[in-house]
Amino acid sequence: MSEPPRARRRTAQKKAVGEALEAADGFVSAQELHRRLTDEGRTAGLATVYRQLNTLADDGEAHVVTTSTGQLFRACENGAHHHHLICERCGRAVEVTPPLESWLPRIAEENGFSLTRHQVEVFGLCADCR
Numbered sequence: 001m002s003e004p005p006r007a008r009r010r011t012a013q014k015k016a017v018g019e020a021l022e023a024a025d026g027f028v029s030a031q032e033l034h035r036r037l038t039d040e041g042r043t044a045g046l047a048t049v050y051r052q053l054n055t056l057a058d059d060g061e062a063h064v065v066t067t068s069t070g071q072l073f074r075a076c077e078n079g080a081h082h083h084h085l086i087c088e089r090c091g092r093a094v095e096v097t098p099p100l101e102s103w104l105p106r107i108a109e110e111n112g113f114s115l116t117r118h119q120v121e122v123f124g125l126c127a128d129c130r
Helices: 012-023 032-041 046-058 103-110
Strands: 062-067 070-075 083-086 091-096 121-124
Touching: 012 046, 012 070, 032 046, 032 070, 046 062, 046 070, 062 083, 091 121
Parallel strands: 083 121
Antiparallel strands: 062 070, 083 091
16 A cells, blocks of 8 residues: 655745745746845755755646756646746746647547646747747
8 A cells, every 4th residue: 555645844945945936927947046046145055946846846836847948937826727828038927728628538549548647838929028
C-alpha cells in the first residue's frame, strides 16, 4: 500500500519565493525571480529559487511552461483546468478556457496512446508589446 504524501514544510524561503511569484505580472524565469528577491534584499540562492519554484509547481501552487529559453513560472489563482495566452516578450499571461477538448482522448486512442495529461499554451505578443 502506498504511503500518503508527506506534508511539506512552509519555509521562509518558500514563502518568499511564493510571494515574489504572486507579485509578478505574468510568467517569469527563476533567474528573474532571483534577481527581484535580491533587489528586495532577500537572501536566497538561485538553486533554492529553482527548487522552491518546482516545489510550488508540484504542489499545484504555480504553473510552469517550457519555452525555447527555458522554464517560466506563474502563480495561478484558478485551480480549475485552464490554459494561457502568453506574451513572448514581456511574459504577460491571460488564463483562457479552450473550447471542447473532447477530441483529445479520441485522437490519443486512434494513435494507440492512453491519455494521461495534456498541456496547451498559446504564445504571441500582447497589445503593449506589438
